[in-house]
Amino acid sequence: MNVVNESPRRKELTRLAAQLFVQEGFDRTTVRMLAQEMGIKSGSLFHHFRDKQEILAAVIEEGTENALQIARSALASCDNTPQARLHAMARAHLETLLTDRNAHVVALYEWRRLDPDARDHLSHLRDAYEALWEQVIDEALAAGLIQGDRFLVSRFVMGALNWTVRWYDPEGPRKPEDLARELIGMITSPRAVPAAPSTIV
Amino acid sequence: MNVVNESPRRKELTRLAAQLFVQEGFDRTTVRMLAQEMGIKSGSLFHHFRDKQEILAAVIEEGTENALQIARSALASCDNTPQARLHAMARAHLETLLTDRNAHVVALYEWRRLDPDARDHLSHLRDAYEALWEQVIDEALAAGLIQGDRFLVSRFVMGALNWTVRWYDPEGPRKPEDLARELIGMITSPRAVPAAPSTIV
DNA sequence: GTCTATAGCGGGATAGAC
DNA sequence: GTCTATCCCGCTATAGAC
Numbered sequence: 001m002n003v004v005n006e007s008p009r010r011k012e013l014t015r016l017a018a019q020l021f022v023q024e025g026f027d028r029t030t031v032r033m034l035a036q037e038m039g040i041k042s043g044s045l046f047h048h049f050r051d052k053q054e055i056l057a058a059v060i061e062e063g064t065e066n067a068l069q070i071a072r073s074a075l076a077s078c079d080n081t082p083q084a085r086l087h088a089m090a091r092a093h094l095e096t097l098l099t100d101r102n103a104h105v106v107a108l109y110e111w112r113r114l115d116p117d118a119r120d121h122l123s124h125l126r127d128a129y130e131a132l133w134e135q136v137i138d139e140a141l142a143a144g145l146i147q148g149d150r151f152l153v154s155r156f157v158m159g160a161l162n163w164t165v166r167w168y169d170p171e172g173p174r175k176p177e178d179l180a181r182e183l184i185g186m187i188t189s190p191r192a193v194p195a196a197p198s199t200i201v
Numbered sequence: 202m203n204v205v206n207e208s209p210r211r212k213e214l215t216r217l218a219a220q221l222f223v224q225e226g227f228d229r230t231t232v233r234m235l236a237q238e239m240g241i242k243s244g245s246l247f248h249h250f251r252d253k254q255e256i257l258a259a260v261i262e263e264g265t266e267n268a269l270q271i272a273r274s275a276l277a278s279c280d281n282t283p284q285a286r287l288h289a290m291a292r293a294h295l296e297t298l299l300t301d302r303n304a305h306v307v308a309l310y311e312w313r314r315l316d317p318d319a320r321d322h323l324s325h326l327r328d329a330y331e332a333l334w335e336q337v338i339d340e341a342l343a344a345g346l347i348q349g350d351r352f353l354v355s356r357f358v359m360g361a362l363n364w365t366v367r368w369y370d371p372e373g374p375r376k377p378e379d380l381a382r383e384l385i386g387m388i389t390s391p392r393a394v395p396a397a398p399s400t401i402v
Numbered sequence: 403g404t405c406t407a408t409a410g411c412g413g414g415a416t417a418g419a420c
Numbered sequence: 421g422t423c424t425a426t427c428c429c430g431c432t433a434t435a436g437a438c
Contacts, residue, residue, distance in 0.1 A: 009421090025228065025313070025314075027226065027228035027229060028228060030412080030413065030414085031413080031414060031415080032412090032413085032414095040421085040422065040423090041422070041423060041424080042414085042415090043415085043416080043417090043422080043423070043424075043425085044421065044422045044423070045415095046414090046415065046416080047421060047422075048421090051414075051415075052414070052415090112226070113226075146387065147386065147387070148383055148386055148387050149383060152375075152380065152383045152384075152387075153383075153387060155361075155364070155365070155368055156361040156364075156383075156384055156387060157361070158364070159360050159361040159362070159363065159364025159365065159367075160356075160357040160358070160360040160361040160364075161360070162360065162364055163356070163357075163359070163360025163361075163363055163364055164356070164360065166360075167356055174353075179353065182349055182350060182353045182354075182357075183353075183357055185348065185349055186347065186348070186349050186353075186354060186357060186388055187387055187388055189390070210403095231430080231431065231432085232431080232432060232433080233430090233431085233432095241403085241404065241405090242404070242405060242406080243432085243433090244404080244405070244406075244407085244433085244434080244435090245403065245404045245405070246433095247432090247433065247434080248403060248404075249403090252432075252433075253432070253433090403438105404437105404438085405436100405437080405438075406435100406436095406437085406438100407434100407435090407436095407437105408433105408434085408435090409432105409433090409434075409435095410431100410432095410433090410434100411430105411431085411432085411433105412429105412430095412431080412432105413428100413429080413430080413431085414427105414428095414429090414430105415426105415427085415428090415429105416425100416426085416427075416428105417424100417425090417426090417427100418423100418424095418425095419422105419423080419424085419425105420421105420422085420423075420424100
């Protein structure tokens with residue numbers, strides 16, 4: 001639907017909206033706040049978006065597409081072992097959440113604020129992203145790297161990662177990379193902690 | 202502060218408020234909706250609570266106190282092994298989130314909507330609850346049951362548990378108990394999955 | 403303790419000029 | 421594409437009768 005609608009202007013406005021939605025939450029962000037952040041008056045906003053809902057949908061679409069793309073390229077360029085792929089996936093996920101700290105966070109935390117139509121439209125994207133996770137988890141299960149139920153393991157891992165948004169301090173000593181390694185270390189057998197992705201090797 | 206204010210009436214209203222806050226979110230729940238759920242008119246609500254903020258504070262206080270109490274009694278009555286204690290804690294946590302499905306969920310998901318004064322007042326409670334978790338995690342680390350950084354492990358485990366609210370289906374086949382066992386199994390060494398708390402033993 | 407009535411505000415969205 | 425001006429609505433909270 002938005003393949004046509006992808007003016008650079010709209011992209012930029014979407015980016016700014018994502019920032020505010022993360023800071024304030026969707027419900028508490030007013031169209032006046034959005035307009036001010038964009039350097040225009042609130043009335044002008046509706047030249048770019050039909051209504052406030054459409055802004056949310058644009059942000060979530062952007063955030064999920066971006067996460068999907070980053071995850072795919074991370075998987076494409078890492079070593080082809082279950083450990084490395086698990087680690088690459090966790091790291092990509094955390095970087096879209098904690099470094100960008102924008103659209104993907106909105107996609108996760110404001111999903112419920114989407115109206116049913118938008119949810120229907122965007123659920124494909126979300127499902128594709130989650131399928132990527134389940135695939136990587138499957139490989140790790142098949143390799144005996146982790147144990148348990150595929151569905152539950154995926155949900156637990158994603159939950160642990162998603163919740164980092166609530167406590168992570170970007171000014172602190174730990175990088176997303178460190179968190180990813182620590183999480184993978186926690187759920188895999190003791191000896192199976194992968195090192196950083198072949199930097200010093 | 203609310204030790205004085207604990208009329209049974211107010212308790213009941215708080216319980217109903219929690220339910221709506223979970224369903225709709227705090228921001229989207231109007232005082233009119235709250236009043237209707239309570240069987241009174243919106244004006245009458247302010248006889249029981251100074252303002253909407255105070256309702257949120259009451260719910261969160263209730264939810265955290267309840268979670269704390271349930272966790273403590275679960276720890277007091279389980280076997281005195283790191284596995285059993287970890288499992289008891291996870292199970293208690295999930296039951297307050299998924300069975301009750303009310304005040305504790307609000308405490309976790311609407312914390313940011315508290316005004317600064319209420320946050321200050323309630324952070325003691327939240328800290329006490331998290332301290333309980335860190336203690337149990339510490340014991341498991343000391344016993345070699347799990348590995349990693351104490352702070353990160355706690356946060357990851359709590360994240361995995363807290364996120365269940367987003368996907369758990371109460372009508373489904375899995376009980377909170379099952380999720381707890383599966384999570385503990387995932388993060389502990391392969392052989393160390395504890396059984397249900399001494400039912401068949 | 404609950405009611406009715408309403409003040410007062412700020413929200414989303416529109417119209418039409420430029 | 422942005423502005424000004426404004427409509428209309430629903431929200432929180434209050435006042436005073438019962």
